C-alpha cells in the first residue's frame with residue numbers, strides 16, 4: 029500500500045510570541061524538529077513594506093537583459109547585486125536552476141572590520157524606490173529573525189538572548205528571486221533539491237505553488253502557506269550547532285502545472301547568518317550518549333559559508 033500523504037504543516041501564530049512566549053517557542057520548535065520548517069501566521073511585518081519591495085523587484089527584473097547584467101559582479105560569490113539566469117546549480121545537480129536573483133546584504137560603515145566579509149551593496153538606479161523599499165524589507169526581516177531566534181533559544185533551553193550578539197551584525201542576505209515562465213521543454217526545475225547554508229531562512233512569497241520539502245520518510249510535501257504567512261526553515265548552520273536536533277531539510281521549487289507555466293514566480297528568502305567570526309561549536313545540551321557530537325571541530329561561520337558556496341558553484 030502507498031504511504032499516506034504527509035500531513036500539511038500547521039501554521040503557528042506569531043501573536044503568541046508576545047502573549048504566551050513558552051507556547052510559541054514550543055509550537056515553533058516542535059514544527060522545526062518534525063520537518064525543519066514552520067509556517068508563521070500574523071507575523072506583523074507591514075504588508076505595504078512587502079508589497080513595495082516586491083513591486084520594485086518585478087520592475088527590476090523587467091528591465092532589458094543588457095541593463096541588468098551591468099549589476100553582475102563575477103567572482104564575488106554572488107553576494108551582492110545580480111546573479112543572472114543559469115548560474116546557480118544545486119549541489120550535485122547536473123543542470124542549473126531556472127531562476128535569476130538579486131542579493132542585498134548588511135550595510136556597514138567603510139572602516140568596519142566586518143567590511144572584508146560584507147562588501148558594499150549595489151542598488152539599481154533604474155527603479156527609483158528600490159533602494160529605500162528593499163532596505164526597509166531587509167531591516168524588517170532582520171528584526172523578525174532575531175525575534176524568532178529568541179523563541180528558538182527558549183526551545184533549546186538556552187538564555188533567550190543567546191543568539192542576539194551572534195547575529196546582530198550577521199552576514200545575512202535578502203534574496204529577491206525571479207523565476208521566469210517555464211517553457212514546456214525546459215530542462216531542470218525552478219530550484220533543484222538543496223538545503224540552506226545559513227542559520228534560519230525567512231521566506232515571503234511562497235503562496236505561489238512550487239515549494240516542496242522532503243519529509244523524513246522521503247516524500248515531497250507541498251508547502252501551502254495561507255495568504256500573507258511567513259515560511260521559516262532551519263539551515264545547515266543551526267543544524268550543525270544543535271547537532272541535528274533541529275534538522276535542515278531538503279527542499280526544492282518544482283515547475284508549475286502546464287496551465288500555469290506561462291506565469292513567473294517571485295519570492296524573497298532572507299538568509300539569516302551568524303556574524304562571520306562566530307565559531308559554530310556544538311551546543312553541549314544537544315550532545316547525549318545516544319547522540320554523540322557529530323562535529324568535535326568548531327568552524328567559523330565565514331569558513332563554513334565559503335566551503336558551501338564552492339559546492340553550489342557561486343565562487
Ligand SMILES: O=C(O)CCC(=O)C(=O)O
Pocket residue numbers: 203205219224231233234239279280281295296297
Ligand atoms: O522560492 C522559494 O520558494 C524557495 C527558494 C529557496 O529555497 C532558496 O532560494 O534557497
Ligand SMILES: [Fe+2]
Pocket residue numbers: 222223224279
Ligand atoms: Fe532554499
